[in-house]
Amino acid sequence: MRFLVVDDSTTMRRIIINTLKKLGYTEIVEAGNGREGIEKVSEGTVDLIITDWNMPEMNGIEFIRALRGMEGKQSLPVLMVTTNAAKDDIVEALRAGVNNYVVKPFTPDTIKEKIDAVMAH
Amino acid sequence: MASPATAVDPQSTQPMIETLRACTRDVFGTMVGTSLAEGTPIDGDALRPQSNVVGQIGFGGSRSGLVVFYATFAGAGSITRALLGMDADADPSKPEVADAIGEITNMIAGSFRTRMATDGDAWAISIPTVTMGSDFYMTPLTDGRRTMLPFRMGEHEIFVELVITTRVRRA
Numbered sequence: 320m321r322f323l324v325v326d327d328s329t330t331m332r333r334i335i336i337n338t339l340k341k342l343g344y345t346e347i348v349e350a351g352n353g354r355e356g357i358e359k360v361s362e363g364t365v366d367l368i369i370t371d372w373n374m375p376e377m378n379g380i381e382f383i384r385a386l387r388g389m390e391g392k393q394s395l396p397v398l399m400v401t402t403n404a405a406k407d408d409i410v411e412a413l414r415a416g417v418n419n420y421v422v423k424p425f426t427p428d429t430i431k432e433k434i435d436a437v438m439a440h
Numbered sequence: 441m442a443s444p445a446t447a448v449d450p451q452s453t454q455p456m457i458e459t460l461r462a463c464t465r466d467v468f469g470t471m472v473g474t475s476l477a478e479g480t481p482i483d484g485d486a487l488r489p490q491s492n493v494v495g496q497i498g499f500g501g502s503r504s505g506l507v508v509f510y511a512t513f514a515g516a517g518s519i520t521r522a523l524l525g526m527d528a529d530a531d532p533s534k535p536e537v538a539d540a541i542g543e544i545t546n547m548i549a550g551s552f553r554t555r556m557a558t559d560g561d562a563w564a565i566s567i568p569t570v571t572m573g574s575d576f577y578m579t580p581l582t583d584g585r586r587t588m589l590p591f592r593m594g595e596h597e598i599f600v601e602l603v604i605t606t607r608v609r610r611a
Binding site for chain 1: 466467470471520523524525536539540542543546547549550551553554557560562563565567
């Protein structure tokens with residue numbers, strides 16, 4: 320399974336990538352904002368996207384809206400990892416097309432549960 | 441010139457202090473993989489932590505202010521190694537340390553914002569800023585209640601400060 324990790328924080332990208340590797344996933348590409356994320360999706364096969372919300376240039380919500388407008392990407396699983404955990408934030412993210420939501424701080428078990436949940440759908 | 445002052449009721453801010461302590465413990469327990477020993481909170485600005493790396497985030501909601509994170513170079517390096525899964529003898533670069541402390545500050549303040557917003561008020565936080573050096577002095581341009589929360593992570597002391605604004609000083 321090939322992951323795309325989108326986050327402007329190199330630290331958070333490394334934390335998520337290390338977590339994915341601990342879970343046994345090794346095919347991972349990364350992007351520093353939503354615009355780069357769209358480029359990576361266009362370049363090749365991605366099976367699941369993990370994205371931040373607050374990013375420069377194109378934030379996570381704008382990224383997902385753009386992604387959902389791309390041909391064949393309407394059902395590509397997207398997991399959002401963010402500190403934005405207010406009810407209104409979660410509703411906005413789900414409306415934009417996020418499949419599931421992880422609030423920072425998180426454990427590897429939480430990431431695994433959410434990956435399993437979005438892939439089951 | 442300053443905006444009108446409002447009093448800060450210590451009793452009303454105690455839940456904010458307890459919430460920030462809990463958020464700090466949770467972030468370190470979950471993301472850094474370490475339990476923090478806690479010291480007694482210190483009110484006012486009598487304590488100036490010896491620190492080289494300072495992360496800072498503003499918040500606004502029913503109260504406004506700052507969350508400030510303080511660590512020494514050694515402490516910040518230890519946090520960075522743990523966050524990034526680096527070897528114990530690795531020497532993280534300054535950009536790695538700055539980014540890691542920014543992320544730690546962001547997670548603490550983000551958790552704080554989320555928990556404070558559960559009463560229905562809208563709360564927001566700013567993006568983090570990180571200052572690194574060996575000879576600088578941090579002072580917010582606000583009057584209000586300042587509470588320093590001391591923690592110990594192994595051999596390293598770290599501090600989280602809650603500044604609750606009552607008025608903003610302007611030139």
